Each structure stands twice: as structure tokens, then as C-alpha cells.
Amino acid sequence: MARNLELDALKQREQVAFQRKQTAFQKYKDAKDRASVAYDIMQTAWVERSSAREKMNREFETMQRASDNYCEVWDRYKYIRDCNNSRIESLRYEADREHEMMKNCFDQASAAYEYGSKSEAPIYATKGHEHKERRNELNEEVKILIREIQEAKASAQYRAPKTDSSAFHRAKDYFESVKSRHEIAQAEFKRLKAERDSLKAEFDSAQEEHVRLKTEFQKRLEEIKANKKRERDKILDKAGVRWSERGDAKIVKKVDGTTQIYHGGFGKGDGFGHGHTALDQFGNKTYDRGAFEEHGCQNFVNDDPLKSYPGRGQWGELRHGWIDDHAVTWCEGVGANVGQTLICDGHVDRVYFDSHHDHYGPDAKYRSGNRIEDITDLMGRKKYYSGPGK
Amino acid sequence: MSNEKIIQEIKELYEKYIIKDVDEFCVDDYNKFEEEIWLLKEKYQLKDSPFLLLPEPAREADYEMMNASNDGLVEPEIKDKAIYLEKMKISYSKI
DSSP, rough: OOHHHHHHHHHHHHHHHHHHHHHHHHHHHHHHHHHEEEEHHHHHHHHHHHHHHHHHHHHHHHHHHHHHHHHHHHHHHHHHHHHHHHHHHHHHHHHHHHHHHHHHHHHHHHHHHSSSSSGHHHHHHHHHHHHHHHHHHHHHHHHHHHHHHHHHHHHHHHSOOOOOOHHHHHHHHHHHHHHHHHHHHHHHHHHHHHHHHHHHHHHHHHHHHHHHHHHHHHHHHHEEEEEHHHHHHHHHHTTTOOOHHHOOEEEEEESSSSSSEEOSSSSSSSSTTTTEEEEEETTTTTEEEEETOOOEEEEEEEOOOOEOOOOOOTTTEEEEEETTTTTEEEEEOOOOTTTEEEEEEEEHHHHHHHHSOEEESSSSOHHHHSHHHHHHHHTTTOOOOSSSTT | OOOOHHHHHHHIIIIISSSTTTTTOHHHHHHHHHHHHHHHHHTTTTTSSGGGGGOTTHHHHHHHHHTTTTTSOOOHHHHHHHHHHHHHHHHHHHH
């Protein structure tokens, strides 16, 4: 069957588009794989970052709790200190007053003993001792309050030492480090994702183009098939091939313009026992033999007289003839070409034959031991005979 | 029968049909040369083909001309004629 150049061109365009699509797909797939790897790296960095954040938060809370405790303990100490200091100030003032009163009493007792009624001296002395005792009691109370402050401070120092924030700062530094790694990984993923999306768009475009060309090719192929079917039906109609034999019928168009239809054979149209119908170049039926019918001249529809042309050179008369059902034009060699034959398919004229024939026979002139067709074929000669014994 | 006579006759056939300018040479010259060489077989009662008496590269030239002229039925192209004549002149020079 002759190739359809338009269809070939469409197919080639489709294949180019297919290759382009495949290339785009490969690029997209590679980019997708790279983006997936980058995504995994980013996710791993994110997990690390989350973990580091949690640890940092825990350290912060620990530090915060320590700080709260510190404040609470030291606030309590300050409260005690301030209350006690206030009381101490008051007690000291009172103790100083008792001391002054004690001195006055002892001075009055001494003056009464030396210059006045001696009987009043013991009274003043007793009062002096009372003030002294009272002064000492007040001083003792001050001491107790001072000791209370000192003990509260020692207790606070023991219960709430200065807050240690180093663990929090280490956790924070580590968090900042993994956060930075995560942000780098995230930026890389975003870059590769953008590249992947761009290549995906290219692939989608290439795929769309391929589908369009494939559809165009399929559509044209269907049209050509439909045309060929119409043409085939037309030939089979002209040949009068029955419907039951049409499916397997084989149609062969010859270079001489005739159309040969083989039908009704076993297995396939030109199988054993096939029928044979021939149409000339004008579509007229020239030969018609049904399946399993005998070969013979009765099958020639118009049985035109076979033509012949005078011989030329070392070749005898050129004649039309038949080999089985195969129309041929042929001549035999004379003189130097004796024993040789020129032959081609179909019933053709002299001019056509001179340029379109095969040459068969022994190499009688030079006794090379080879056959002429082998020698000329080696030199690139074309073949024009396709019948029996070719 | 004399070999010398046959050779002489072959030489004359070369001169009559082959030893020409390419513009003068035509496919009929080729056919006539072939025909008359073959006639020598009967004329001199040769057992073998008289073409075997043609010095090389006559055979090679003949095969090429066979293709170029479609077995002597069409006029070959000038370049093919030139190649044929060139080889046949070499053959002639060896006679």
C-alpha cells in the first residue's frame, strides 16, 4: 500500500510531540524528586526546630518558676525585714528613753542621798533599776528581731539562690541554630517547588500538544481509512465480488494501471482455490474467475486480441501474453542473446516495455557461469516482473 | 580458418561500430556490433562464443552497456556511452 505523505508528516509531528512530552515529563519528574527530597529535609528540620522550641520553652518555664520562687521568697524576707526594722526602731527609741529615765533616777537617788532626805534615795534607786530592767528587756527584744531578720535572710538565700538562666540560653541558641537550618531548607524547597511547578506547566503544555496532534493524526487516519474503504468498496463493486468474499479480498494495483482482485481463497483472499478478477486502467473488468473455478480463456471478459510488436536489436518479436492469470509482455533473444528472455507485468506498449522489463537467461556471450539477471541485478537494475518464476 | 583472419575481422568490426566519437555512437552501433560478432561463430564454425575473443575490459563494458541501454532497446545517456567507448578502446588496443 502506498504511503500517505500527509499522514506520515502528521505521525512524525505526533512522534516529535511525544518525544517532547516525554522529555518534559522526565524533567518534571526529576524536579519533583528533587522537591520531594528537599521537602523531606525541610520536614526533618521542622521536627528538629519544633523539638528545640519545646525544649527552649521548657527551659524558659523552669527559669520562670525559679524566678517566681526567688521573688516570692525574697519578698517574704523583705516583709519580715521591713516589719522588724520598723519595730526595732521603735524599741530602740523606747530603750533610749528608758535609759535616760534610768540615768535621771540614779542621779536623783544620788542627789537625795548626798543633799536631801536620805529616805527618798532608795525610792529613786528602785525606779532607776526598774527603768534599767525595762531598757534591757527592750534591747533583748531588739536582738531577737535582728536575729529573726538574719535567719530569714539565711533561709531565703538557702531556698532561693540567684536564678540560673544558662540552660535556657543554651536551649535558645540551639533553637536559633535549627530554626536557621529549617529556614534555609524551606527556602530551598520553595525554590525547587517553583521549578517543579514550572516544569509541570511545560509538561502539561507538551502533553496537551501531543494529545492534540494525536487526535489530529487519528482523525486524519480515520478519514484515510474511510476513503480507502470507499475506494476498496468501489473496486469490489466494479469487480462484482460477492459480499461473503469481500472481507478477505486482496486488491493489487499493478504498475501497468490494472487492478487485480483475489478473493474467495481458503484462509485469505489469495489463499488456495482463490478467485481472480482483473480490472483495466479504466476500471473495466477484463478477467473474472470465481473461487475454485478452472483457469482458462473462458475467464477473459472482453478477450481483446493480444498485441505484438516487431523485434529490435538482438531481440525477437515483442508479444502480449499470459502466464496463468498473470498478464505479461515479453520477447525472446536472438543471435547473441539466444536463450534469453525480456519480460514485464501487464500488457504494455513498445515504448513502455523498452524501459521497464526484466532480463532473464544464461550468460551465453561470455560463459561467466552466472545468469544475466544476477549480473544486472548486482549493477542495480530494477524489477518489473512479479509473476510466476520471477 | 585462420585465427588471424578472425582477429582481423573483429578489429574491423571495432573500427566500424565502436571506434567513434561519443556524439556519433548510438545504440544501433552497439546492437550491430553484437550481432556481427555473434555471426562470426557460424561463419568460422567456432565451438565457443566469439565474444570470448574480445580482450578485456570488453565484457565489463558490455554488461554496463546492457544496463545503460536496457539490453539494447533504448539510447543510453552520453556519460554511459563515453564509459563504454573508453573501455572498448582499451579492448581494441589489445587486439
